[in-house]
Amino acid sequence: MSGMDDSSPASPEVMLTFYRRLYPFKSIFNWLNHEHTPTRLFTHREFAFTLQGDVYLRYNSFATADELKKLVCQLNPTRFEIGPIYTTRPKDKKTVRAGAFNAVQRELVFDIDMTDYDPIRTCCSGADICNRCWAFISAAVHVIDQGIREQFGYEHLLWVYSGRRGIHLWISDKEAMELTDDQRKAIVGWMTVIHGGKESSKKLSIRLNSRSLPPSLKSALDHLAAIFSDLILADQNCFGSEEGYETLLQQVPDSRIVGDLRKKWQKDPTRSSEDKWMDLKEEIKKMDKGTPQRVALTLALEDIIFNYTYPRLDAEVSKHRNHLLKAPFCVHPKTGRVCVPVDPERIDEFKPDRVPTVGQLLRELDTVGKAEGEVEEHHSDWEKTSLKPYVDMLDKHALRLMDEVRRSKREMVDTSW
Template sequence: MVGQYDENLLSDMLPLYYSKYFPVKIFCRWLSCGNSPYPLCNRELSFTLADDVYLRYISISDQKELQTQFQKKCPHKLDIGAVYFAKPSIARHDSVVLARELVFDIDLTDYDEVRTCCKEAKVCEKCWKFMVVACEIIDISLKADFGFQHVLWVFSGRRGIHCWISDYEARILDTPGRGAIADYLCLIMGGENQSKKVHLGNDNLHSSIRRALDVIDIYFEDILNEQEFIGSSDRLKAFLKLIPDDTLRNQVEKRLEKLPESSLERWKNFVAVYDSFSRENGYAMRKMKYLVEEIKIQYCYPRLDINVTKGFNHLLKSPFSIHPKTGKVSIVFKAQNAKNFKLDEVPTIHSLLDDSTAESVEHNNNMKSAVKHFQEFVFSLEKAEAMRRKTDASKNL
């Protein structure tokens, strides 16, 4: 069974995993595209070894050297950094960064104030729906609003997802440019002591926000049912703090307290009270024009770690790295298939290497599918890079 994974045996299993399953060739081709026009050796890699020994500013020249490093160092975790003007072991002293994929890190721990099924490192299929919503919203925005074409989604191996945008225009963005995109995608603002964290104003909603709400609406009732956002007295109190008008808040509280502790039923009654109040208090509602939408966004909209996106110094776990705590592979997946993603179907190093496990065949097939999708992504990226170089060459004639 998958539950038999033992972190203490990771050092024994990793050499075989790296030689048999890690897609070294296509991985190096992906990094090469991300480095272009600079050599592969200018890219920083990081290894976390046994006993949390951390090695930064590693570089490789080709596939063979990476495979040798894998067998020699046996990294428990592999992270990817930026492209420097020279080998990172030399360039780090001047900290001159030339390029890096635009990346996003979305972690379920950032949803702990709203998810009720799990906390901290624990994850289940119920709270995974938050990741589905995040993936779908961010993916379509990157493509529709910014024109990016090469967007790679990767399961972190435990409790989140990573997004890598490999378009040339994304790779060469400076810090303000990355920050502008991150800020554009962030709608939830404020710290732990702030109750209401979404403010949409009273103007017409931007098309990207309406589009995000369309995605949220697909999943909202299911998430509401499963998380029971307002299904207890404590959660109801937290919910009522999101209503800025005292009169409306009191009306909602009186109605909802009389109802059974069903979040869906309470939500429908809240919307009914809100609609009635809107019709009777037109002027007062100008400040709460989008209250229903704001609450939906606060509960379900993607929560991004914008520091990872803005900064060049943040490393991010590599696709197909093994998560040491779970043994799961950080597999690549398609955004349109996020809703079909099942945590128990993610390959583990144990199920891949031990063909006596009940999950072995399924997990091996899922690993092959993930590698195939990664290959297709890299082939598409290589074609785009070839066209870009050809166009640039013709301009210089």
């Protein structure tokens, strides 16, 4: 066990030890259940398991956290996913009449994957990720977290690193849990500006009329404009290559300027993205203020900033209550990294390569055990490892949910008199 390479996939033996000694089942229960004693939010919740050999088991449900731990340790899955709350317990699905088994509640979830930034990032591609391109995810967290709180009033947001190249958001407010599929589709549609993949370079249609932005995007623009220079121009150098600057020119609504800039940049292939962006801005400054052409070009600059920095959401994950999403604290099978919660207020400090791996955590346990002379395994051994601050983060989040449930119950009692 102690000889495991941090970057290697976790073996079945390592995973079993992880589930037995480190996985925070009680914390997961408190977060999903919103109370200390089991409610339908947990007992009627679907869990799905991916076993060795890609065997997939759906519609599992449990009465307690101990029941969940017992089956997880028995099955020893490579990962497991969390689904919605159904009208009846998922494990009883086959015993109810057709049409009586329906998803009725679910956290509102969002998924942001780095591969959707492949058309613009220059440091990595595909499944690869580094601290440089993680800045795209940081920007997405800033914008989505602020937007969700300000526009919809939700408060209970849990951000979770996916273990490799993305991040998940779970929103547990009561109103969010009860959203219909149509309402979820409307929210994700409202929050979506850039579509991932090949569609990402298409001209945006984000303005309420010919000029003004919706209030939500005005707020996002302040942050995105501030990071555009460092992220897109200096670090990623997105316009450095011919392909890069041609993509930029496609978004400039003035054929004369496009032609002049193309000639200038073709003569000097080494010209940086920062210089090219300045060239474009200088061309716009030459025009008389207030003219329709200058206004259109100024707005085009804003649209370009959105195109390169605004979050790319996987809309399908958010639209349906019956969608399953990987549970926090699972181990990514390719990297060995644990899917840990992330503080949105400190997202700029987060480094994916510093997230603990399962191999690292088990070595930490070995070291502590030798120092203390321990042989017996404990349920909360995570407290002795670098996993502790992440579990503490989930516990604090769950405590806020529980406090809200208690307040709600007190208010119901008070109004009943």
